[in-house]
Amino acid sequence: xxxxxxxxxxxxxxxxxENISLSLGNGLYGLLAPNGxxxxxxxxxxxxxxxxxxxxxxxxxxxxxxxxxSYRELIGYLPQQFGYYRGSxxxxxxxxxxxxxxxxxxxxxxxxxxxxxxxxxxxxxxIKMKKFSGGMLQRVGIAQAIMSDPKILILDEPTAGLDPKxxxxxxxxxxxxxxxxxxxxxTHIVSDIESIANRVIMIKDxxxxxxxxxxxxxxxxEGKVFEASVPDSEYERFEREYFVLSARQEQGSMAxxxxxxxxxxxxxxxxxxxxxxxxTYR
Amino acid sequence: MKIxxxxxxxxxxxxxIILLAVFIFIHCKGFLKLNYWPQVGTGNxxxxxxxxxxxxxxxxxxxxxxxxxxxxxxxxxxxxxEEEIRKSExxxxxxxxxxxxxxxxxxxxxxxDGLTDGEQEIYNELIRYRFDLMPASELHxxxxxxxxxxxxxxxxxxxxxxxxxxxxxRDYLDRQNPEAAALLEKxxxxxxxxxxxxxxxxxxxxxxxxxxxxxxxxxxxxxxxxLITDRLRGIYPIALSSKTGRKIFGIQAAVxxxxxxxxxxxxxxxxxxxxxxxxxxxxxxxxxxxxYHDMWVKLDYRQYILIKAAAVVIFTGAAxxxxxxxxxxxxxxxxxxxxxxxxxxxxxxxxFFATAHIFRVESAWVYSHxxxxxxxxxxxxxPICIGVTVAVCLILKRDGKRDIL
Ligand SMILES: Nc1ncnc2c1ncn2[C@@H]1O[C@H](COP(=O)(O)OP(=O)(O)OP(=O)(O)O)[C@@H](O)[C@H]1O
Ligand SMILES: [Mg+2]
Numbered sequence: 001x002x003x004x005x006x007x008x009x010x011x012x013x014x015x016x017x018e019n020i021s022l023s024l025g026n027g028l029y030g031l032l033a034p035n036g037x038x039x040x041x042x043x044x045x046x047x048x049x050x051x052x053x054x055x056x057x058x059x060x061x062x063x064x065x066x067x068x069x070s071y072r073e074l075i076g077y078l079p080q081q082f083g084y085y086r087g088s089x090x091x092x093x094x095x096x097x098x099x100x101x102x103x104x105x106x107x108x109x110x111x112x113x114x115x116x117x118x119x120x121x122x123x124x125x126x127i128k129m130k131k132f133s134g135g136m137l138q139r140v141g142i143a144q145a146i147m148s149d150p151k152i153l154i155l156d157e158p159t160a161g162l163d164p165k166x167x168x169x170x171x172x173x174x175x176x177x178x179x180x181x182x183x184x185x186x187t188h189i190v191s192d193i194e195s196i197a198n199r200v201i202m203i204k205d206x207x208x209x210x211x212x213x214x215x216x217x218x219x220x221x222e223g224k225v226f227e228a229s230v231p232d233s234e235y236e237r238f239e240r241e242y243f244v245l246s247a248r249q250e251q252g253s254m255a256x257x258x259x260x261x262x263x264x265x266x267x268x269x270x271x272x273x274x275x276x277x278x279x280t281y282r
Numbered sequence: 283m284k285i286x287x288x289x290x291x292x293x294x295x296x297x298x299i300i301l302l303a304v305f306i307f308i309h310c311k312g313f314l315k316l317n318y319w320p321q322v323g324t325g326n327x328x329x330x331x332x333x334x335x336x337x338x339x340x341x342x343x344x345x346x347x348x349x350x351x352x353x354x355x356x357x358x359x360x361x362x363x364e365e366e367i368r369k370s371e372x373x374x375x376x377x378x379x380x381x382x383x384x385x386x387x388x389x390x391x392x393x394x395d396g397l398t399d400g401e402q403e404i405y406n407e408l409i410r411y412r413f414d415l416m417p418a419s420e421l422h423x424x425x426x427x428x429x430x431x432x433x434x435x436x437x438x439x440x441x442x443x444x445x446x447x448x449x450x451x452r453d454y455l456d457r458q459n460p461e462a463a464a465l466l467e468k469x470x471x472x473x474x475x476x477x478x479x480x481x482x483x484x485x486x487x488x489x490x491x492x493x494x495x496x497x498x499x500x501x502x503x504x505x506x507x508x509l510i511t512d513r514l515r516g517i518y519p520i521a522l523s524s525k526t527g528r529k530i531f532g533i534q535a536a537v538x539x540x541x542x543x544x545x546x547x548x549x550x551x552x553x554x555x556x557x558x559x560x561x562x563x564x565x566x567x568x569x570x571x572x573x574y575h576d577m578w579v580k581l582d583y584r585q586y587i588l589i590k591a592a593a594v595v596i597f598t599g600a601a602x603x604x605x606x607x608x609x610x611x612x613x614x615x616x617x618x619x620x621x622x623x624x625x626x627x628x629x630x631x632x633x634f635f636a637t638a639h640i641f642r643v644e645s646a647w648v649y650s651h652x653x654x655x656x657x658x659x660x661x662x663x664x665p666i667c668i669g670v671t672v673a674v675c676l677i678l679k680r681d682g683k684r685d686i687l
Contacts, residue, residue, distance in 0.1 A: 047523035050685045073525040083516030099284040100524040144520065 001025055002046070002152060002182055007055035009041050016041040018206045020055070028178035030193030031186035032273075033203040034281050039186040040080050042203070043156050046184065047077045059152075073102060076150030080157050080186075082141045086130035090116055090140045093129065097144050115143040118173055120166065134161040142170060146177065153183045159192050171196050190274040200273065204280060214273050221259070221271035221279065228266040230254045243282060245275050285526055289537045292508050302500045306549065309496045315488040316553070319560040322488070323480040328423040333479040334564045342567035342582070343474040344432075346442050356428050359421055366418035372407040376400075381425075384411075431479070435573050443470040465578060469571060478568035478583055483575060485562075489553065490590040494633045497549045497594065498601040498626055501542045505602060506618045509534070509609025528681045535606050535674050542602020546595035554591065596667065597633045603670045604629065610677060632666055 004022040008015065017038040031039050044050040045057060048064060048071070057064050064071045084093055094112045103111075116125050119139040129137065138161045145153060155174075159167050174183055175196040187193060193200065194214055202210040210217060225245065230238045231253045238244075242258040257269060259279050315322050320330035339355065340348050360381045367373055367384055378387055391397065391405045411418045432441065439447030448470060455463045512518065521530050566584040571577040581589070604625055612618035 044519075047519075048527065049519060049522055069525050069527055069529075072523055072527050075523060077520060077523045079516070079519040081516050082520055083512070083518070085515065085517070096288055097520060097524065099288050100521050100526045100530065102525040105284075 001060050003058040003061075004042075004046075005056045005058060007042075007045060007052040007057060009038075009045060009050060010053045011041075015206055017203065020203075020208055022201065022208065022211065024182050024184065026178070026180055026182055027198035028174065028183045028185065028193070028196055030197035030200045031184060031203070032188065032190065032193065032200050032277060033186075034188055037203045038206055039188075039203065040156055043077075043154055043184070043186055046152075046154055047075060048072060069102075073148075074151040076145040076148055076153045078141045078145040078155045078158050080160075082144075084129050084137065084140065087128055089128055090121055090125050090143065093140065094144055094147055098147065101148050103148055111147065115147045118146070119143045120169060135163060135166060138162055139166065139170075142173075146173065151181050153177060153181060155183070155185045157187055158185060159187065159189060167192070190272075190277050194273045202277075202280060209280065217273055217276045218271045221275055223263065223268060224261060225257065225259055225269045225271040225275050226264055226266035227255070227257050227269045230256050243279065245278050285530070286533055286537065289530075289534050290541070292512070293504055293537060293541050298504050298507065302504060302545075305503075306496050306500060309492075313492050313496075314553075315485045315492075316556060316560065319485060319562075320481050323484040324427075326423050328420050329427045330479055330481040332424040332427050333477055334561065337477050337564050337568065340477065342478075342565075343476055343569065345475075346473045349436075349442065352428075352432065356425070356433065359425055359428070363418065363421040363425060366411070366421060370407055370411070372403055376404055378404075384408075388412075427479075431573055440470055441475050441573055442473070443467075466576060469576065476569040476572035478565050478570065478572045478575075480574065482562050482565045482583060483570065483586070485557070486587055486590055490594055491630065491634050493546075493549050493553055493594050494597050495626075495630045497542075497545045497598040498629055501538075501545050501598055501601045502605040502608075502622050502626060504545075505538045505541065505605035506609045506612065506615075506622060509538075509606065510612055510615055510618050513609075513613065528678075531610070531681050532678050535603065535678060538602040538606035538609075539599055539674075540602070542605075543595055543599040545602075546598030549598070550591040550594050554587070557587075593633065593663075596663075597629065600667055600670050601626075601629060603674050607670070607673055607677065629666070632663070 002022075002024040004020055004024075007020045008018045010016065020042060031042070033039050041050065045052050046064075051065075059067055059071050059074075085096070088096070091112055094115070095108065098105075098108055098112070113122075113125075116122055119142050121136065121139055121143070124132070124136060129140065132140070138158070142155070142158055145155060145158075153174075158174075159170060162170060171192070174185065177183060178196070178198070185193060185197070197214060199211060199213055200217060201208065228238075229250070235247075235254050235256075238256065238258075242260050242264075244256055244258045246257045248255045257275075259275065260266075311317065320327045324330065336344070336352075336355065340351065344352060363384075364380050367381070368379055370378075373379065373384070376387075378384055387404060388408055391401055391408060394401070394405075397405055410416075412422055413419055435441045437447070438450045440451060443451070448467070451467075451470060455467055458466065518530075522528060526533075562583075566582065566587075568583050570581045570583060570586045605622065608618055608621050608625065612621060
């Protein structure tokens, strides 16, 4: 049980996040916010890399600072930008990190083989990482995060650079893992979490804006999202009048999905998380 | 332990070791005085050789009782040389048939202007006997060495002094401060005298600084390369949020310090082997305090070498920690290099001051500031070693309390 208790972080005089309070049990938490909102800052505090300027982070009631190594042992972390040794193979790299995490060497080899299999890199496990593509590297990063079966898995934009097939594979791994552990996944890509997140945490203006489920968030837009087919000639005026969520060019007209506070004379549509994100950070 | 080895493995990468070995080899070929053994400080190989011969005959020191034997040794050399003199037609024609006449001719013609044809002939022959590579010049060099280093010094009372001979040194002694004067007089009156000559000692003196320079550069290069590369690769976020956490920095500091010590030990061991292969082994038991080198402590050549080696190792260890400090804060290779250069110069300079004069009672200035010759090296060495260690400890301590990334 991870508790974030009114945490504020300043970089110098500039606040990055303010008065964040969260309570995180088992399950998958999607940390959803646009660029520069403070996702990475919050995550770095959760992983003990940064100290909160004020406030506290507690694990089972004890400040994580006091727990030290016994807390860090529990976390698996994929940084937004993660480092690796160009000249080493994924197996060597994971062995190195396993040592840092104090994992017993007994059964380590099998464990490494299995996580490498999980992220679909079995064929490349003997290749030096400098020959890897961006997506392959990202998968090594995911492998190192889940390698130690962490109680708390913290992933900062884990799907960056993954192709659709790998995204699905990743989602399945994470979704299965989140049953009996805390998974925190930061992203600004809605589809990464829409189908798997138990809760979505949104940060706006440096503060927690929402902490609820996907259906709850979508429901907030009930009756406010519409679809319409707008002739090309009227599109400009339409765009000024309504907040367009998406538009697709069709013959002679635009198929538009848009947001409107008050009831509008158009076909109502089923709101989704992406709509909520766009409307929130309009 | 495993983590320690993992960090060490990054420093002991084959490519780094090979590059360092090549660098050290080139540096040694270019800068070491040992390459010019046995004629460093003397200009010919026989000065060192005649001392080695004497050590084989008399042992590491010459005692007052052995003075007749020394004269005999000298006499035998003179006899051999006279035999060579008699082989020369030019000398025969001019009536030069013994060492005494050779020396007279030497004194007369060597610096004389406007030589006649006949004199020119003698002059050329003299030069040939003195400097050409032939048995005669070898004997002449050895004779010269014995005269200059021993016999003349005995005559003026700097070696095996008696109440009569010490008188010539009295003026000199009176100019020193009382402690130094007492020390020197005791030495002049001693019954034993070291047979160590210039070359073995000046080679070790010059090269110990050289070895510090090479190994410190090597240590800096390897450590900075590793630390800055780690930082640029962004390996730290994962490492620091692992169970090991910020202890990784302490482990790295230890690895760097040990790497420095090890580099120093290897360089010294290789150098020591090379030094012995040149024939320095005969001098090992000779006291360092000899006819041209006044020391305030009793050390033999072996101990002197070991102390110099220890200094090299201590300084390379300090270099390991210093480069760790720089590597922790340098955010790229250029800034790392820029900070390293002055630090390296200062470190090597400190080593020079700390060890070059540490045991010597050398110049008038040092005599009159006898204790400062001891205090100075310590004033330099101690702060460096303590300062570097404390700095590393403070940095590591602070790591626990601050944002790391
Ligand atoms: N080291 C730093 N020093 C100063 N300001 C920083 C630092 N790191 C981040 N910031 C600022 O803090 C705010 C939050 O940054 P953060 O990296 O947490 O955002 P993010 O949500 O992770 O963004 P992204 O989606 O682009 O990764 C930004 O305004 C950023 O400019
Ligand atoms: Mg970020």
